Amino acid sequence: MGHQAQHGTDDTEELLAAHRQLWCHALGYVKSMALKCALDLRIPDTLDRCGGSATLGELLAASEIPASNHDYLRRVMRTLTAMRIFAVSHDPAKADDAAAISYQLTPASRLLVSSSSSSSVDDAAGAAAAGASKENTTTPSILPNIAHLVRPNTISLLFSMGEWMKDESAASVSLYETVHRQGMWACVEDDAANRASFYESMDADTRLVMQAVVRRCPHVFDGIKSLVDVGGGRGTAAAAIVAAFPHIQRCTVMDLPHVVAEAPAGTAGLSFHGGDMFEHIPSADALMLKWILHDWDEDKCIKIMERCKEAIGGKEAGGKVIIIDTVLGSRADDDDDKTCRETYVLDLHILSFVNGAEREEHEWRRIFLAAGFRDYKITHTRGIPSIIEMQIIFGAGQATGKYAMASNEPLGTISDVTEGAGASEEPCPVGTTASGSAGASPSHSGDVAGSSYGSYAKKRRLSDEELGIMTGLTGAVNKLAEAVQAPVVVQTTDVHPDLYQICMSIPGFTDEELMTCLTYLLDNKRQGDGFVKMEPKHRVLWLRQHLAKI
Structure with missing residues (x-):
């Protein structure tokens, strides 16, 4: 039945639980500010320099906090340990809190240790001496990313969200632009300090995400010889790919001209291309879009995906699009349910800044279908990003990410056949x-x-009989190859070009209901053609009848 409003209750415990819940959410900003306080005091770096654990007294000294204020720091750290940012232990043999209480790094706070921390630098030097790279042995720091998220300018604009929603122009003017009188991208470009903070934030996040992708999902990059990182900024993601997959011979970072102009010089294995992804994307075996599509509304996402399809459509072996972005919902266990709730918060964050959106799977599917892609494959991670793959089959044909048969295995290759005439029996x-x-x-x-x-x-x-069979098979294979390459077969679906727009614009139905019917019509060409030719009132009748059968 879902969550129904309760207008009254006599259950005192229930009222108190509801009271606690509301206080928790209303004061949620205090948790963010406690985290910012720890970053300002460089608590993670201090713990790292002390070998991962330090007493309250050691934190006081390193943070230059007067001993008289030790209780304030203890209370901040108590909140952060309750949030599992840090861990705490107590030595009952010591009476003085400054010596008895000690704090330790957790997996979360290890991500907040700056890359310049002396312990981190020593670890990297030791790894290099052992013949291993720093990227493969150390935890990447996302300190710049988290610090950027808790800046005053980031938080203050949310106070105006309610008023902004009442404005009829909200769809075309973001909350950020309403508050700051300038869009976020323009602010990033015009303010050098803001630009540096933004790109350092993105680079830090990218190092962590790409480390996870190349380690956990290396198959995504199998068989790729050339790749374009669309909207790749300063090349951080592309550099991680080139380092991990030397078989990728050409890796291009595409972004706006003024962005690639600031890219670091001398990045091995990378080239940079200035351009507009809404107009043209360079051709390659694969295109990657990391945290790109969530910045744009649906119409712009469709346009970007159309350019992607053009860029990979001419590849005879099958071009591929790799999207690293958020997919809301569709997670099962408790840990994934927490991820879902957190991504809903992220959706409001991206809405506030650029009128973007984090999307549910059916919303992604609508974009892909409108851009001319037919299918896709989603790989969830335990974190926020998911990996969406789509692959073009036979050049101008339809795209698929489930590899045509809903399999997780990549497309196969044809084995070489060696004729046996004259072959020895060695x-x-x-x-x-x-x-x-x-x-x-x-x-x-x-x-x-x-x-x-x-x-x-x-x-x-081979015997004469076997040679005859092989000759016949060779001829059959050649005919099959010719048939596959023929234009009539390349156009595998021949979907009516207006079907998507006609079906998805019918009023009186939810997007989910319309997507269900559209999927059926795409899979049944005669039904789809007939549907397009119907009168509008007959289309509505057909939709109702079809949905009633499901």
């Missing part, structure tokens, strides 16, 4: 083709090596 080591090159994948070679055939496979001459 053993051929497993893992090589008949020509002697390393042709089998590790998974394939593992399957063969574990079979009853042992470590060798034999090559032999």
